[in-house]
Amino acid sequence: MSNNVIIAAVVAGAVGIGAGYALFSGQPTQTVEKETVTSAPSGAGTLDEVRARGSLNCIINTGLAGFAAPDDKGKWTGFDVDFCRAVAAATLGDADKVNYTTATGKTRFTKLAAGEGEILSRNTTWTFSRDVDLSQTFVGVSYYDGQGFMVPKSLGVTSAKGLDGASVCIQTGTTTELNLAEFFASNNMKYNPVPIETNSEAQELYKAGRCDVYTTDASGLYATMSSFDNPSDHMVLPEIVSKEPLGPVVRHGDDQWADIVAWTLKAMMAGEELNITSSNVKSLAGKDNKNKEINRLLGKDPLQGVSKLGLSPDWAVQVISQVGNYAEVFEKNLGMSTPLKIARGANQLSRDGGLFYIPPIK
Amino acid sequence: MTFLHNIWHNEKSREIIIQIFVLLCIGWFLSWLISNVDANFKALGKDISFEFLFIPAGYDINQYLIDYNNRDSHLRAGIVGLLNTGLVAVFGIILATILGVTLGIIRLSKNWLASRIAYWYIEFTRNVPILLHILLWHGIIINTLPHSKNAINIADISFLSNRGFYIPKPLTENGIELVYLLLVIGIIFSVLFFKHAKKKQDLTGLQLPVFWINLSVIISLPVIGFFVSGLPISLEIPVLKGFNFKGGMHMSPELAALTFALGIYTAAFIAEIVRAGILAVDKGQREAAESIGLKPSKVMKLVILPQARRVIIPPLTSQYLNLTKNSSLAIAIGYMDLVATLGGISLNQTGREMETMVIVMLIYLSVSLSISAFMNWYNNKVKLVGR
Numbered sequence: 001m002s003n004n005v006i007i008a009a010v011v012a013g014a015v016g017i018g019a020g021y022a023l024f025s026g027q028p029t030q031t032v033e034k035e036t037v038t039s040a041p042s043g044a045g046t047l048d049e050v051r052a053r054g055s056l057n058c059i060i061n062t063g064l065a066g067f068a069a070p071d072d073k074g075k076w077t078g079f080d081v082d083f084c085r086a087v088a089a090a091t092l093g094d095a096d097k098v099n100y101t102t103a104t105g106k107t108r109f110t111k112l113a114a115g116e117g118e119i120l121s122r123n124t125t126w127t128f129s130r131d132v133d134l135s136q137t138f139v140g141v142s143y144y145d146g147q148g149f150m151v152p153k154s155l156g157v158t159s160a161k162g163l164d165g166a167s168v169c170i171q172t173g174t175t176t177e178l179n180l181a182e183f184f185a186s187n188n189m190k191y192n193p194v195p196i197e198t199n200s201e202a203q204e205l206y207k208a209g210r211c212d213v214y215t216t217d218a219s220g221l222y223a224t225m226s227s228f229d230n231p232s233d234h235m236v237l238p239e240i241v242s243k244e245p246l247g248p249v250v251r252h253g254d255d256q257w258a259d260i261v262a263w264t265l266k267a268m269m270a271g272e273e274l275n276i277t278s279s280n281v282k283s284l285a286g287k288d289n290k291n292k293e294i295n296r297l298l299g300k301d302p303l304q305g306v307s308k309l310g311l312s313p314d315w316a317v318q319v320i321s322q323v324g325n326y327a328e329v330f331e332k333n334l335g336m337s338t339p340l341k342i343a344r345g346a347n348q349l350s351r352d353g354g355l356f357y358i359p360p361i362k
Numbered sequence: 363m364t365f366l367h368n369i370w371h372n373e374k375s376r377e378i379i380i381q382i383f384v385l386l387c388i389g390w391f392l393s394w395l396i397s398n399v400d401a402n403f404k405a406l407g408k409d410i411s412f413e414f415l416f417i418p419a420g421y422d423i424n425q426y427l428i429d430y431n432n433r434d435s436h437l438r439a440g441i442v443g444l445l446n447t448g449l450v451a452v453f454g455i456i457l458a459t460i461l462g463v464t465l466g467i468i469r470l471s472k473n474w475l476a477s478r479i480a481y482w483y484i485e486f487t488r489n490v491p492i493l494l495h496i497l498l499w500h501g502i503i504i505n506t507l508p509h510s511k512n513a514i515n516i517a518d519i520s521f522l523s524n525r526g527f528y529i530p531k532p533l534t535e536n537g538i539e540l541v542y543l544l545l546v547i548g549i550i551f552s553v554l555f556f557k558h559a560k561k562k563q564d565l566t567g568l569q570l571p572v573f574w575i576n577l578s579v580i581i582s583l584p585v586i587g588f589f590v591s592g593l594p595i596s597l598e599i600p601v602l603k604g605f606n607f608k609g610g611m612h613m614s615p616e617l618a619a620l621t622f623a624l625g626i627y628t629a630a631f632i633a634e635i636v637r638a639g640i641l642a643v644d645k646g647q648r649e650a651a652e653s654i655g656l657k658p659s660k661v662m663k664l665v666i667l668p669q670a671r672r673v674i675i676p677p678l679t680s681q682y683l684n685l686t687k688n689s690s691l692a693i694a695i696g697y698m699d700l701v702a703t704l705g706g707i708s709l710n711q712t713g714r715e716m717e718t719m720v721i722v723m724l725i726y727l728s729v730s731l732s733i734s735a736f737m738n739w740y741n742n743k744v745k746l747v748g749r
Contacts, residue, residue, distance in 0.1 A: 105710065106706065106709065106710050110715055113406055113408075129712075129713070130713070133712075133713060134713040135406055135408060163605075165603060165604040165605045165606050165608070166604070166605040166606070167525060167605065167606060169696075172696075172702075172706060172707055172710075177420070177421035177422070177707055177711075178420040178421060178711065180421075181420060181421055181422050182420075184422075185432065191422070192424050192606060193421075193422050193423070193424050194424065194616075194696045195424075195696050195698065195702065195707065196695075196696045197693060197694065197696075201694075205504065205696070208524065209504070209509045209524060210504045210524055210525070210615065212605045
């Protein structure tokens, strides 16, 4: 008898699964579509969602000095944070209307895809697979970075080529592992990888001497070093072993939103190019400037398409007055006056020898 | 009508109907989940594909039991991770069992101090989360042991530092076959001698020192072969070269920390299970054994433990399963197990979170079910045979 019951049960279970699956896959009913909307936001209408909510949801780093770290009052500050604030200023007119969600290197794309934020602003490297295969849109480069190596000066190493046989601490969940493997293989060197989930734990292992070297993006190394008790005991080796163009990411499928985020970034850079700063932007916006590009950017003269983006004509004024132009944001968070002391390097306008070349605002 | 009425009022057929109904509901729910995932993936423009398993992984792994380099596939990286999981699980289970059984027996000791120490050990250990144990052990190892340049030198052949423990590696040369052959002969002899001794004891009651004789035969035969064939084993001694030791065998601080943490944590639970098992044996058994003049150690080994084993094995199985699953916390200290390789770096490099997680879950499921099946087999073997 018991055998019969088991057989009947198995058959019934199979029939149930089959019937249920046929039911759902056969007709994409409304229940399924509703489910889709709530759990995974579809492409269009991101701006409307943000406006309706009255705030922007932004995904940032769990903590990296200079890029996204809470200050002594618990407020998030940093280069990536300021970009979230800039987009909030452009879309909502108020840079403070941002909710921050933190993500590790591993969870960030999942969180963006699941709709936990409208922007991923978390020093994310633009690569082909991430752009194409993961169905995301990289809207531009906000920081040209590259992977470097930090060592204690006492190690007596001056070049990454001298690291044969070293133990290397890696912050995992990034492109870092691949660059590291390629660099050591191409120089016929061996190494012992110690992959660690977060920056703070990797720091501890490096400080305890579990590893000889710590590797991540050079900006991250400077940020980490600045938080040490004796930053001068450590150095970043001259070799930069990878291209790491970092920038904000949005979901595929909403071109309007991608344009807003992309042009917010460009407006900040254009601000630097046109010498518009947070202190003079209000007065420049109030008068007729000789340089008509300033007029168009600040909404004095009509700029075709701003209304198509769904933004008010003074969007760039809001961005620059509340957050600042690119140079201001860079200097405030990463520049020579900060503990990080990062030189502009590639991160300046093309006219100054950097890599930023801004399309005309017309 | 009467037919339906009869079916419903027959106890057995009613049971079947209800069970079919419940199963239909479960099936419906599962298919709803699957189709929901499917629909959401379609909405995100993602597909489900396992092709990524066969492209080169591109990253390196610091401990591999089978050959691996960064040109191997994600699948192979996953297998390397799985073997690392298996290695730490085996080490952990051995440590936890030895420590747990010892502690469980000490806990019942009449010696007040010994029993209290075991009690405090158990209470402290099992009430602190396992993740903290792992971080604590790792912290102790990397912060208290010296750097590799000042490594603790043990007889110039082994070295202990916060990069791990290095011991010489035996390398075999020509003539080693004789040693292997003599080892096999020694084992065969031991088995035969064990049977002979048992037969003799059954017939005459005379006990032969089986353990010591077998041990000396198993050890001495290969050793004689080793000298006869001209010392066919050489040692590869680790030497400090550049940043780290090269050569020899290496146990990383991560593997050591994880083994200690998992073993010591699980031992506390096993100790309680052993204690419960021993207490479950009727005290008349102990008294009877003592009254025929057995030594306390023999009472434990021959009378109490064989009976306690029946009570101990089922909960012990779930401790082994827990230990194996807890080893997935390895990622916290950078031990590259299955979760860190396939479920970590591969996931991040390929963005296939659904696929990798499903694979990792299925692997843990099958590992756990295998351990369970083995322990059930063992349990059936030792359980009281009903007559």
